[in-house]
Ligand SMILES: O=C(O)c1ccc[n+]([C@@H]2O[C@H](COP(=O)([O-])O)[C@@H](O)[C@H]2O)c1
């Protein structure tokens with residue numbers, strides 16, 4: 001797909017003109033769900049997932065045949081402030097690991113039947129330290145959004161995204177604090193595992209970022225540019241591109257949800273086609289999801305990122321859609337209704 005925007009203002013306009021769920025397909029899918037051989041509601045949220053999926057695909061009984069996972073990687077200038085338990089070199093090293101098939105996400109995609117694409121965004125040129133200046137120029141931010149937009153396979157019928165970027169939990173916390181307000185400490189977590197002093201330092205850094213960029217805090221795309229990262233902008237671009245193609249999206253953990261939050265704050269309802277895969281162990285993820293009105297599918301204590309939680313949730317979504325399309329109705333099976 002070729003990205004149809006060249007400025008942040010044009011991207012904002014596109015968000016305002018995105019397609020919506022198909023209400024006829026939703027009604028038809030709900031009707032079919034009511035006829036399937038199970039007590040009403042007995043498959044719990046699995047039923048809701050199938051109906052939601054059908055409403056985005058625009059047919060009563062869709063199937064999932066082509067699931068795409070895309071992991072975006074970026075480096076962060078704010079790591080100069082000592083915000084991570086790991087050095088920045090790990091970002092590029094993990095990208096090589098992804099390419100060689102050695103990371104958790106490789107196994108999770110294989111196990112759950114998803115293709116995996118990895119996009120490394122200018123790893124040799126980290127974003128600027130957001131305590132000093134905007135993390136990205138408008139052009140850099142647009143370029144990252146474009147990479148994300150163009151990464152989506154138009155033929156995919158389920159799209160999942162995740163990230164790799166040492167330092168990006170600090171960026172995600174700053175984005176969340178800017179978008180949703182409230183004290184920095186309520187949005188800041190331990191990331192890869194900083195100690196108490198490290199946590200206090202992250203809170204300081206988030207607060208410095210918020211003060212430095214105070215003027216743009218009411219502009220969600222300005223927040224992305226000033227406090228975000230390339231992989232975060234790319235995830236936002238990809239989530240928006242999937243919406244344009246009516247491809248349902250599976251969101252990963254804390255950083256992915258922060259990227260998604262930018263879209264929701266820029267355009268209410270921008271995440272209606274997205275489902276939260278899991279509740280991350282990163283402390284503020286629950287608050288972020290509650291604010292977005294999203295209930296995560298899984299709660300496994302994950303804090304890996306790289307799309308891992310989303311890959312695990314793909315199995316559930318495929319199962320939901322397979323039941324919906326493949327189960328017999330009471331009439332077909334000759335089973336008596338209650
Ligand atoms: O997905 C999450 O919720 C998550 C929570 C904590 C850490 N991570 C991963 O850890 C890295 C960021 O951690 P940090 O401490 O360097 O900010 C980045 O590569 C993320 O993929 C991811």
Ligand SMILES: Cc1cc2nc[nH]c2cc1C
Pocket residue numbers: 086090094163164165192304305306
């Ligand atoms: C080893 C390692 C793997 C990761 N995968 C996603 N984020 C990560 C951070 C680290 C440190």
